[in-house]
Amino acid sequence: MAFTTKEKVKYHIWGSTTSTQYDSIFDQLIAQVDDVITKRTGVATDSSAVVTVTNEIVRGLGGLEIKTNKHPITELTKIEARDSNNDWDEYTDEVITTVEFDDDTIYTEYVVAPIGKRQIRLNYKAGYKTTDVPDDLVLCATLMVVQLFNQRDIVGLQSQSVLGMNLQISQEDNNFIEKILTQYTPIYAL
Secondary structure, eight states: OOSSOHHHHHHHHHSOOOOOTTHHHHHHHHHHHHHHHHHHHOBOOOTTSSEEEEEEEEEEOSSSEEEOSSBSEEEEEEEEEEOTTSOEEEOOHHHHHTEEEETTEEEESSOOOOSEEEEEEEEEEEOOOGGGSOHHHHHHHHHHHHHHHHTTTSTTOSEEEETTEEEEOOHHHHHHHHHHHHHHOOOOOO
């Protein structure tokens, strides 16, 4: 699954989806934009609707919550914590079944998070199903693809003169995209 589709991009550019002339370019740009959004925000999507994260090591906050790198969390299968010998101790199924998810945070009923960097190891699933991707992320991905497509020949320029017309690259689109991505970017205290 992608954050946007060729049809949405084409409709945004031309108001029509009939042309197939640039389909291979759109496929490449959509894949690149998906990768950028996923790396920037941790929001996961793929063809199976969720990604499986195995042995992700995160910071222990010393309480009832654990922050993850991918979100939204849909399933938790394992929580382990480092012990004093630097070995991993797995928490019981009882602890795992008494959790709640809030986007990129796991809330446990019992304290399972020792304080410190690299103290918790998790296995979980995260991602949006096709129908669950927030509309603003879909719009953000569409605008990013459109912007990259329209600027494919003028990379690095603020403006360009073409056949006597001066083309300005809009900073408003960049600001709008940045504002959306910032809403989904997790912020962690170190």
